[in-house]
Amino acid sequence: MERTGLNGAFKKLFAALSYNSAFIYNEKMHEFKRELFRNMPRFAGADGTLRLLEIGCGSGANFQYYPNGCTVICSDPNAHFDKYLRKNMEENKHLCYEGFLVASGESLEHVKDASLDVVVCTLVLCSVRNVGEVLQEVRRVLKTGGAFYFLEHVASERSSLWLYILQHVFEPLWYCLGEGCTLTRTTWRDLEAAGFTQLYIEHITALKVSTVIKPHIMGYCIK
Numbered sequence: 001m002e003r004t005g006l007n008g009a010f011k012k013l014f015a016a017l018s019y020n021s022a023f024i025y026n027e028k029m030h031e032f033k034r035e036l037f038r039n040m041p042r043f044a045g046a047d048g049t050l051r052l053l054e055i056g057c058g059s060g061a062n063f064q065y066y067p068n069g070c071t072v073i074c075s076d077p078n079a080h081f082d083k084y085l086r087k088n089m090e091e092n093k094h095l096c097y098e099g100f101l102v103a104s105g106e107s108l109e110h111v112k113d114a115s116l117d118v119v120v121c122t123l124v125l126c127s128v129r130n131v132g133e134v135l136q137e138v139r140r141v142l143k144t145g146g147a148f149y150f151l152e153h154v155a156s157e158r159s160s161l162w163l164y165i166l167q168h169v170f171e172p173l174w175y176c177l178g179e180g181c182t183l184t185r186t187t188w189r190d191l192e193a194a195g196f197t198q199l200y201i202e203h204i205t206a207l208k209v210s211t212v213i214k215p216h217i218m219g220y221c222i223k
């Protein structure tokens with residue numbers, strides 16, 4: 001992870017900007033997030049404990065939605081999120097934090113096979129280098145019967161032609177400013193192809209966010 005140089009400075013700035021924008025996004029998407037994570041306690045183990053890994057956790061904007069007593073492992077390739085994560089951990093004392101792994105979702109080798117009840121990604125699969133590889137890592141680290149929760153902005157359907165064109169026009173600029181974030185991914189296809197035993201997915205329109213990221217998918221898959 002580059003902490004110095006121009007790229008390091010950009011990552012530091014990105015972490016600071018993301019910290020603020022994540023909470024604005026939360027306000028706009030609060031009801032969707034609450035609904036998404038509502039049934040998470042059902043994936044707790046027989047002893048009632050729930051061990052969760054968040055991939056691309058950023059500043060920890062999802063902590064408030066996790067159930068009481070849940071053990072959380074955070075991971076993100078950008079180490080500059082560390083200080084924002086610690087601040088959010090302070091504010092969410094209902095959780096138990098196991099640590100912060102500086103790692104990309106494609107290579108989670110520090111996480112053991114079948115060791116987690118739940119894995120979460122929100123607004124991450126739009127930015128990763130290889131969605132298929134991340135989903136294979138998710139399947140590897142989940143216990144059988146464990147769940148992968150996702151909330152992602154995606155490509156518009158071609159039937160909304162003007163939005164489809166707008167996303168393609170804005171894509172290069174968005175990619176540069178958003179640290180590799182893409183607007184035109186058909187992420188639902190990767191989820192369908194990933195080999196989970198069950199997939200619960202909803203295509204939603206996030207009315208309160210910027211036009212180019214209004215089309216979203218949310219749901220969960222079971223291993």
Ligand SMILES: C[S@@+](CC[C@H](N)C(=O)[O-])C[C@H]1O[C@@H](n2cnc3c(N)ncnc32)[C@H](O)[C@@H]1O
Binds near residue numbers: 075
């Ligand atoms: C838009 S932010 C979302 C942060 C957080 N999940 C949220 O919902 O507020 C995208 C995050 O994905 C992370 N990211 C980028 N590439 C990644 C990769 N290959 N694996 C895991 N995370 C990645 C970024 O560092 C950033 O924290």
